[in-house]
Every structure is written in structure tokens, then in C-alpha cells.
Amino acid sequence: MDLASLTAVEARDLIRKGSFNGPTSGMALGYVQANLVILPKHLADDFYEFCQKNPAPMPVLDRCEPGDFIPRTVAPTADLRTDLPRYRVYRKGVCTEEPTDLRAIWADDFVAFVLGCSFTTEQQLLHHGVRLRHLEQGRNVPMFKTSILCQPSHDFHGPLVVSMRPIAKDQVARAQDITSHYPLAHGAPVHIGDPAALGIWDLSHPDYGDGIELKDDEVPVFWACGVTPQAVIEQIKPDIAITHAPGHMFITDLRDDDIRDCEFMALG
Known part of the structure; x- marks a missing residue:
């Protein structure tokens, strides 16, 4: 099927x-x-x-x-x-x-x-030729708790969670532009590059989802994630x-x- x-x-x-x-x-x-x-x-x-x-x-x-x-x-x-x-x-x-x-x-x-x-935006990324290796491997996207805190409201507070997709270096700008048009699907990336800036120290061990190895020609790209709640x-x-x-x-x-x-x- x-x-x-x-x-x-x-x-x-x-x-x-x-x-x-x-x-x-x-x-x-x-x-x-x-x-x-x-x-x-x-x-x-x-x-x-x-x-x-x-x-x-x-x-x-x-x-x-x-x-x-x-x-x-x-x-x-x-x-x-x-x-x-x-x-x-x-x-x-x-x-x-x-x-x-x-x-x-x-x-x-x-x-x-x-x-x-x-x-939601993965179809758009694929349509525009952006490679998504977690889909190729049949794996769940890796997700990480970050050191960034959400804006609190009453009793609700806690860390921002992000999803990470390894994107080829020459496709990062394209991925950023495509996803920026979908703010109701988390929009543009919240961070590109060094995971330590988000308090993430080991990309091979996500808090949620499956780990995916980063290749030499790829950059880790992070989007806000609905696992935050x-x-x-x-x-x-x-x-x-x-x-x-x-x-x-x-x-x-x-x-x-x-x-x-x-x-x-x-x-x-």
C-alpha cells in the first residue's frame, strides 16, 4: 500500500x-x-x-x-x-x-x-527537491528538549522541543524559505547549525523519535515542535x-x- x-x-x-x-x-x-x-x-x-x-x-x-x-x-x-x-x-x-x-x-x-x-511541510520540501533522509529510512523524526523556555502562562511553563532534519548544505536556504510560508505548521526553522546553542549535546540520542546520523555535507536544521506540550x-x-x-x-x-x-x- x-x-x-x-x-x-x-x-x-x-x-x-x-x-x-x-x-x-x-x-x-x-x-x-x-x-x-x-x-x-x-x-x-x-x-x-x-x-x-x-x-x-x-x-x-x-x-x-x-x-x-x-x-x-x-x-x-x-x-x-x-x-x-x-x-x-x-x-x-x-x-x-x-x-x-x-x-x-x-x-x-x-x-x-x-x-x-x-x-505538513514535508511534502512541500520533497516537492521542491529537499532530501529528507528520515523518510527514506522509514524512521520517525528526531526531537529534542532544548534549553530555551516557553513564555509561561498561569501554571503552564517548560522547555521548547524541536524536531531536527539533516539538510544538505546547498538546500538549507531553500528549506528555510519553503517552511517560512507555513507558520501554522511551525514555520521557518528556529535554529540552523550548532545544536549546543539550543542546549543539545548529542544528536544521536534524541528525547523523542529516532536518531539519524549527520553526513559531512549536511547541516542540522531545527524546527519548533508540537511535542513541546x-x-x-x-x-x-x-x-x-x-x-x-x-x-x-x-x-x-x-x-x-x-x-x-x-x-x-x-x-x-
Whole structure:
């Protein structure tokens, strides 16, 4: 099966049936992929404000009403309880399980946030001839906690997480320009080159995802990452929080062109 050529509906159907539970990088190319954060209602407004203060790692594409598991702005036929390949359930900041279905633990006061993801721009990079070796190797993109702190909001605070892609030296400017047109998919890189400037000391051991070796003709390029809320959840320790498993994204009905040069989504 050619996963790259699937439509968003076909990809979600495959996931919902339990026929696919791996990372979605390279799947349904051309459709906007997204991160997921689910929190109890009493934390939702504060988290939304936190996202507004930190739009690079947490651009909001959709926000559901309490108890609603349908992302009506970005995929009105989807079900956020079943349509991601894998989730993470955090209790007091500790990941206690990674289910493939949330129906057994869904609560009426849960508020789901759908956040932009850099996987969205991978199709654009590939289309313009930028090589992405993690896709060639069938691996999850490496992600790292950094020494950069997010702008705090109420109880929400913590480190920025970045994703890293090795980019050929002669393609870095092209990759930077292409991704700059998609701020709702994390936009342009936050850093190019020396990982130590971000407090990253070993590229071979990411905090999330799979390591990938840097070649002599490549430069490490870092984008803000939607796994940032997971690092924040680990730090602030709410009673319960649910996210996507790193690299296992939600595939929306939006096309890449729908969010080109857009800085915010009109929700509802």
C-alpha cells in the first residue's frame, strides 16, 4: 500500500480500523498533519493562552468543546478518540500507557486541542527537491528538549522541543524559505547549525523519535515542535493529560495550500 498517496479520510479509516499504528511521517502527503493535546476543562483556557503566547511550537488549528471528540473545523467526520495511531496518557506528569484507542478513558470534561505540525511541510520540501533522509529510512523524526523556555502562562511553563532534519548544505536556504510560508505548521526553522546553542549535546540520542546520523555535507536544521506540550505536561504534572505519541499524528482534511501564509485559524 502506498501510504503517501492516501487521502486524509482513507488514512484515518486505516488507523481507526487498527490496520496502521506507526508514525505518520510521509503518510497522506499534501494533507495537514497535527499534534493533539487533551486536558480537563479547568485547564483548557490557560492552555489556550499558553498556545497564544508560544505560537511557533503550538499553533492552534482547532479547539473542541468540552466532551466533544470531533474536530469540527479541520476534520468534521473524524473521531479524536480513535483516529491517531497511538496516544500517550499522562498521570501526574508520567506517561502511564500508550493506547491506540481512547474510548475507554474518554471523559465528558475533556477538551481537545489540534495543533499544527511540521510534518505538513514535508511534502512541500520533497516537492521542491529537499532530501529528507528520515523518510527514506522509514524512521520517525528526531526531537529534542532544548534549553530555551516557553513564555509561561498561569501554571503552564517548560522547555521548547524541536524536531531536527539533516539538510544538505546547498538546500538549507531553500528549506528555510519553503517552511517560512507555513507558520501554522511551525514555520521557518528556529535554529540552523550548532545544536549546543539550543542546549543539545548529542544528536544521536534524541528525547523523542529516532536518531539519524549527520553526513559531512549536511547541516542540522531545527524546527519548533508540537511535542513541546508533552515536555510541559511532564514538568507541571496535571492529574491527567493525553497527547499523541511522538510522530503519531492526526491527519486533518486541510490541504497544505489551505494554511499557506496563514497565521491563525478561524475556529468554529
